[in-house]
Amino acid sequence: MELFWKTALVLFLYFMVFYIIAQITRNNSIVDIGWGLGFAVAAVYSMLESGRFDLVSVVVSSVVIIWGMRLFYHILKRNLGKPEDYRYVAMRRNWEGKKPALQAFIRVFMLQMILMFIISIPVIAANANEMKYPVAWLYPGLIIWLIGFFFEVAGDAQLRRFKADVSNKGKVMKTGLWKFTRHPNYFGESVMWTGIFIMSIPKGMIYLTFISPVLITLLLVFVSGVPLLEKRYEGNIEYDEYKKRTSMFIPWFPGK
Secondary structure, three states, X not given: OHHHHHHHHHHHHHHHXXXXXXXXXXXXXXXXXXXXXXXXXXXXXXXXXXXOOOHHHHHHHHHHHHHHHHHHHHHHHXXXXXXXXXXXXXXXXXXXXXXXXXXXXXXXHHHHHHHHHHHOHHHHHHHHOOOOOOHHHHHHHHHHHHHHHHHHHHHHHHHHHHHHOHHHOOOOOOOHHHHOOOOHHXXXXXXXXXXXXXXXXXXOOHHHHOHHHHHHHHHHHHHOOHHHHHXXXXXXXXXXXXXXXXXXXXXXXXXX
């Protein structure tokens, strides 16, 4: 368990750096840029600290690093040079006169650090433990991860191209993967972490590692993903029609 607490300390220091930058720039949304990169940090540190480079450790760590770095680059490119995101502006307004810096530290940065640590448990376990179950679990897990990675990367790329076309301003994305699910990128993220959990099964600790895909899916579906995005479209007639025809999360054929 020592590797778990050491990785948690590294993540704490990592988030402290982002917190300090956020207070200097008065932009708490910088934490979004650090989200994906933090998982890569946890994967790299836990693998190097353990010194374990077997097949499961290397593959699980590698897919987390690939996903984390891609997400980091995607959000960095999208947010760099822009003002603080509207969600964090609203939080800052609500915290006025209530020690906003402390509120941000606890409710934004430390909360995300704790969530990141819990979601990272499979990759830390893959690096911490000897092989306990057949390595064959690695292969279906990798296939599932690749499916999820496709949904997230393709969904983000399709949305980016759609928004880049000025003729689509004010319109709702309804083609490509977005024809089958209103949130292909979030669905992909959930599927990826399910794959990472399955890949980590040979290292044991299933009673802990299963929490990772459950937590990320609950967050995406009920807390920070789908609800916040769909709230932005409340009252949008085109989006209301889109909702009636299109699955919220799991891809399915559109209705009529």
